[in-house]
Each structure stands twice: as C-alpha cells, then as structure tokens.
Amino acid sequence: MTAPISTTPTAPATPEKIPVTVLTGYLGAGKTTLLNRILSEPHGKKYAVIVNEFGEIGIDNELIVNAEEEVFEMNNGCICCTVRGDLVRIIDGLMRRKGKFDAIIVETTGLADPAPVAQTFFMDENVGARTRLDAVITVADAMWLKDRLKDAPEAKNQIAFADVILLNKADLVTPAELDEIEARIRAINPYARLHRTERAKIDIAEVLGRNAFDLDRILDIEPQFLTADSHDHHHDHDHGHDHHHHDHGGLKHYHDEDMQSISIKTDKPIDPDKFFPWVQDLVATDGKDILRSKGIINFKDDPERYVFQGVHMILDGDHQRKWKDGETRDSRIVFIGRQLPEEKIRKGFESCIA
C-alpha cells in the first residue's frame, strides 16, 4: 500500500534561462579580441566566461573559468551524440552562483568542434533546464581562412556550424581578396550572418542575444548571399567538380567539394505522417554528416506553421504560429553538412508532399 501524495502543482516559476554564446574560430583569428570587446562594452551586464585555452591575450573579467575541453560520447548507440563534459560540470557549478551573472560566454579552442558544445544543451537535462544556447559565433581570419579551409577540417566545421561569422582582419587583405574569401564561406554556409570586421570591432547586438537556436526565431532561412542574385541556382548544379565557379554579374559562387548546404523548397503542402518518419530516419542514418538543419513546414490542412532545427541527430521542432493571411505557404528545409546525399534528400523530401 502506498499512501497517496497530493503535490498541488503550484504555478512553477519558470526562471529565465541564462543565455550562452559560443565563440569559435581558428587560432589567431581574433576570438579573444572579440571576447574582450564584448566584456568591455558599457552594457552593464555581468558575464561568466569559460575558456578552454589561455592565449597570449589576457581576459579582463571577474568570473573566468579555465577548463580543459572534454568531449564525451553518450551511451545511446549513436557515435555522434557527444557532449562537452567540461561544460556539464562547469555550468552545474556556475548555476550555484546564479544571480551573479547575466550570461555565459564560452571561448573554445581553435580546434574545437562546435557540435558537442551545442549538443550539450539538448542532451543534458540539467544544462538545458537552466541555460539556453544563444548562438555560435565564428571568428575567421580574412588573411588565412582560405588556407585553413584547405588544411584544417576544424576550421571548415566552425564555418559550417556558425550562426554569425566575423570575417576579421578585413583591413589586412584587398577588397578583391575579401570578396573571394566571403564567397568561399558562402559556399559552405550561406545562412550565417556575415560581418567584415577589423580588430573584431562589431556592434555587440550582432553577436549577443541572437536566439539562433530558438524555434520562435526561425523566421528567415533564406540564404544571405542570394539577395544579389535572385534565382536559386546554387543548389541546382551537379556535384563532383572541384572549385568550379560561376560568374554572375561579378559575384563568384564557389562550390566546396567537402561541405555543402542543401536547401529545398516546395509550395505543395506536406504530409506530416510521411514527413516525420522521413526526417527522423534521415538524421538517424545521415546525421553524422549533417551539422545543422532547419526548416519551416507547411503541413496539409494545418493552420499553423511548423518549424524545426537540429544538430547532427538531434531534432527539435514545434508549431510556431498561425500562417498569416496572404503569407506564402512554402515549406523550406535547409541542411548544412559534409558530402550530403543531395539527390536522396531531395527525393525523400518530395515524397513527403501530401
């Protein structure tokens, strides 16, 4: 016999989750310069800073935690489900001092993979309940990124994963070189916000408070570079060529043979009973190669738009809001990843049309 328990669910206080901004970027690109710039702005906010390596530049902040990066595999049979053990531990410790800081900034090592960092916020219940991933900011060195994209897979990962990219040290290269490197970034990740900066000088609102992982904010997943070039040609050409570039009115379009983005759009309604099994199966089989995914879906006979976003095999989705009167009810999905099976994904998505 068990005595009954009446736990009256009093309205649970839903405390504001602490935003976490992740700074990535190859060695010497300017992460610490950006970090110090953020910290020294007169924003009146207190930051807890987690640093995975100490560089030559000091960090001017009261609360700094230095920790060695530790990537831990989860015991769920999925090799890409990794979390950052150091973040699990440190965020646990920091939250004992809640009220002492407004946000957390993580400066990763130059070689860090952003995926385990992001996955920590979805895989660890305690971290996810208390903090939220705001955005992954990647600082790229305008002078050296082109070389790093050739010889450092980590640098390419960081570009592919980013929500915001600072093309830093823009003053050290010619405008033509800058256009060239920007085109190469866009070949990998056309969706990130890209800013050309000198000494990481940027309006702080462009890097903090981005809500890049917030489903409510998945509004605009149009590729950023297509504004100059309205037809969606980037994804429609064939694979299997090397750095083959097209020239359209002065805008160079590169194709990165290793990392690409796929964007598929349809104006036909989608069948949820086909879509969910398909997308779940897709990330289960190809999730290792899918770094980021996002989508806005128009389900048949559904007055609300459905949005999702994901990191590797983890998907997070929900109804977002009612379709507005006069709004074009398109469905669009975007994947950024490594050697993605574009034809399979395209056909698969088309088979979900109701």
Next chain:
Amino acid sequence: MGPRLRGDDSTTSGNDETDYMPSTTAPIPSLADRVRPIKAQAPVVGVHFFGSTPVFVLGEQALLFAPDGKEALLPIHGGGILASVSDGKRIVTGGDDGKLIATSADGAHDVIATDDKKRWIDQVALGPDGAVAWSAGKTAHVRTGKGEVRSFEAPSTVAGLCFAPKGLRLAIAHYNGASLWFPNAAAAPAKFEWKGSHLGVTISPDGKFLMTTMQEATLHGWRIADAKNMRMSGYSARVRSFGWTADGDYLATSGSEQLILWPFDGKDGPMGRQPKMLAPSQARVTAVACHPKQPVVAAGYGDGTVLMVRIEDGAPIAARAAHGDPVSAIGWDAAGRILAFGTESGDAGVLAL
C-alpha cells in the same frame, strides 16, 4: 516506464507502475507547520550537522549555522562553493577559489589545501582516520590522517570521489569507468571499465559494490570482487543525489518521479531484482537523505515538496508542501531527530521530530 535493471538477462516486469500510483487523493499527514523556516538567501547546496546544529552550505562563500534562534553566516570561501562533506566533526568544502577548507563546530576554519593553478576544487570526500580527498581537474589528492599527501592522475576530469567504508581506498569516477585507488600501496589502481561518462560514485556499506551515476539517466555498478557489471536505467533525469540506508539494504536515488530504492540485501545486490518505487509525484525527486537509524528516507522534489517516506510500505509524511523551486539539499542529524533541507532559491527549513 519505471526504472528497471539491466544487469542480467532477466527482464521481469512484475512491478506494474500503476501499483505505485495514488489510489485516492486524501491528503498526506504533514508536519510542515512544525518546520522552523530559515531564509538562507542564497542557493543551498549542502546540509550538514554539528550535533543538533544544522549547517547549510550556500552556493557562494558561506556556511549558515542555524542553531535554534541564532543563525550565523560564516564566510569561508572567496567564491562559489562547489562541494561539501562532513563527518560530524568538521565540514570540508571545495570552492571555485581553488581552496579546500575545513570548518569545525566552533566556526574555526582552515585552508587545508590550495590548488596550485587555482582551479576549481569540485569533489571532496572524507575517509577513515581523518583522511580527506579532493580533486581539481584530472588530479585527485588524498591527505591521510598523518598528514601525508598523495596524488593520482585520472585519465579524465575527476567527476566523483568516495572512500571505501574500510581501509584507505578511494573510488574515483571518470570517463569510461572508475578507479579504485589504494593511496598507501604502490600498486596501480584497480580499473572498473564501462564506456561513458561516470559522475557520482559510492561504495556499498558492506564494501562489495561500486556504484556510479552516469551522464545518461542511468546508474552503473560493479561487484568489486569480480567486476561484474550492472546497469540500472529508466530514470527521467540524471541521478544527482543518492545515499545508502542505515542497514545498507538499499541505495536510495533521485532522478525519477518516484523515490527509487535499489535492493542490496542479497549477495548479487540488485541484479535480477526490481527497485522499490515509493512516493510518486508529478515532480521529480531532486535530493535524498536516508535516516541514520530507521528505514526511512527523506526525499526532496523539484516542486519544493519534502517527504519522509517509510521504506516498508511507502507511507509518507510531509515536511514541506510544494512551493516553487526545487529542493537542492537535505540531511539528517546523526541521531536522526532533526531533518534540515534547502532549496535552489535559498529557502530552508529545520524540522525537529
């Protein structure tokens, strides 16, 4: 689904979850009106006792001594307090100021170790004969009762420490398993391997079982004699609080919407057996403390409820009604006459029985 054991092939499902659901909605007896409320004003991260004096470990800097009628705040650390442990004679705390501090009943406190790189000291344990263990990063240290310090380099960051009940043996939880280290012996530590990130660690009072909590919502265990593995899963969250009953028959754990007690009274421990699942709630159990003498477990919940639960039949008595924020620490005095608890937002209480 309720917790289940996967340490062997038996997948008995004799315990229907519905057995444990409330059959009526009659209110449970409550002693909440006898609780002496304490405003700790900072997250409570630990509860210990010096005799009948409750001492709350706060998330930042201080211990709050709370004898009846005269609370006193004792600042000891220069930052957050990350871990605490007590043997009734002293409270040992590790902080993000890189210090390990021992505080005695009269409030005297000494720094007993400082991390040379000022790293977080986030694991502490007390052992027999005055031994104390702590860790920062991958390094675990033991200071014996004679004052000799020995160190062990773990393969990854030390995530949990505990002494074995007898002899000078320290269990260290880390990535891909746990190590059982004899600080006074030259021999390499015994390795207990299991893939994944092991966080908390504890050894059964009879010294036969080494148990860890994992990054996943599971427990892992080894029978120390033959390193036979056992896995306990089915929790809805990572297990963050655990403790042995006075008789050593059960390991009580948080992490589920019931109080989960794994039986260790047989030679195979919980292998092939079901846990007791008591005091179900809509909220998750966040902190547990076994009564030092009686077969009773105090459980704190995510909605702020505190219950004292009799193991035999699951009969609960409330010590605190549901009230917002999660219970973060709970403990009994050594005599088992006083229960103290605290929450994440700094509400605390003392109940003299």
